[in-house]
Amino acid sequence: MDPDWLQPDNLAAARRAQEAMAASVETEDRLGPVRRLGGADVSTTRFDPERRVWAAIATLDAATLLPLAEAGEAGIARFPYVPGFLGFREVPALVAAWSRLPEKPDLVMVDGHGIAHPRRLGVATHLGLVLDLPTIGVAKSLLVGEVPDLPDIAGAEAPILWRGAVIGVALRLRPRANPVYVSTGHRISLATALAWVKRTATGHRLPAPTRAAHAAAGRLRRGEG
DNA sequence: GCGACAG
């Protein structure tokens, strides 16, 4: 694997790496039976000059949504936060957390975009490519694209349009809460991704896997658990 | 040049 996929020296190299990776992204289903679901998220401290990051991956039983295991990694990001380049900041720590999981999830939902990204390389796609794993992007706000206003009911959805193409779906999982933005990460179709997000909705704004990962990353950062 | 800009 090209080292620039994880640690580019600068923004120009990072952009080249994304363009190279984009050729390998798979937007059709290529996944086996999903018995374990994963959620991935990274917590940080605002304006931290040390660039500390706390990455967590939570594993849930796909049938019951009950927690199975968690793994975390506390590290230093080699990349600053730059919109459009989140993967270079978060993926290395997530890979470290992943390696620590005894039983790997069959599908992982990542906090952030998949191909709903200027170069189709959001953090969810990035992680999927590096680990050769089916991933779904579940973001809380748009990076690119536009969606019409959604009715204020659970289940309301609308395509995310960008440059004349559907790059994802906006989906409201809870009334009076902002929608989540779902897109293909890697090795999964938008339809299948959407079905999994709906299936893991538990009455909150975020689906269960992402929610569990967010909680785990927060606990890790605060030194709990 | 100006505005937008996941986490």
Place this chain on the structure above:
DNA sequence: ATCTTGTCGC
């Protein structure tokens, strides 16, 4: 992303 208590509503 995070700073932060109580408060309103299901």
